[in-house]
Amino acid sequence: DAASGDGDPDADDGRDQDVGEENVPDDPGEVEEDGMDPDDGDPPADAEAEDTDDAEEDVDEEEVPSLVCFRDDFDAAELGIGWSFVDPLGDCAYSLSESPGYLKISVPAGVNHDCWTTGDNCPRMVRAVENRLEMVFEVRMDVSVEPDDVTSFGLWLGQDDTHFLRFELYHGNGNIYVMAYSMFGSMAAEDLRYGIGSTMNATNYLRVNKQGGAYELLFSFDGIAWNDVGVVLKPELDLTTAGMFVINFWDTP
DSSP: OTTTTSOOSSSOOOOOOOOOOSSOOSSSSEEEEEEEOOBOOOOOOOOOOOOSSSSOOOOOOOOOOOOOBOOOOOOSSSOOTTOEEEOTTSOOEEESSSSTTSEEEEOOTTSOBOEETTEEOOOEEEEEOOOOSEEEEEEEEEEEOOTTOOEEEEEEEEEETTEEEEEEEEEETTEEEEEEEEEETTEEEEEEEEEOOSSOOSEEEEEEEEETTEEEEEEESSSSSOEEEEEEEOTTOOOOEEEEEEEEOTTOO
16 A cells, blocks of 8 residues: 555555454454465375286385365354464454354554554464465455445465565455565565456455465455466465454554
């Protein structure tokens, strides 16, 4: 955004998000994120060998690694083991009870909660991940925003607080974008921007397919039909954490 220097599509800025329930919340400026699935891809197929002679030969099978899959629907009363809530300014909160079946992250108005060259200020719920060659990350977000709200929310893939990728849905000044930003120390960039209209859909999905150092961003309104936004090439990212974040600016709660 222009105010924070993070390449925001519109001059005005103010963002707000929450994360919560199956129905669209009544309160404006809320985002409800229903879980995240990191998946490291299919395991290699079992290999079998046969001797062409009449005599049979035993072949030792290599142990095939199991598929690593994680899913959280946030439908339990307590936060699952492994999650960590990062609240750099100490003024945000999360809830599993306000909207059962969703994680809701609340950000107050009047304070800049951005993660950019201006500082590490955005709240996020993250967990440690192993940096595998092939991985898939997916999140569902139920959203309610007012026309004047300026806000973004989505997937966070990070090495540390100053080296990360943001894959997000942005709403501001009548524009809706699916976007990707990268931050590496003092170097920051807007990597992808894809316009999807002027009205925020109630339910939205983001997916990132990781293939080595290539991160492919896709979005969907139903989790079935996916639209390809583009690829961010960041082989230098040593991925250690993944999760969901919320950003707001100024007077938007």
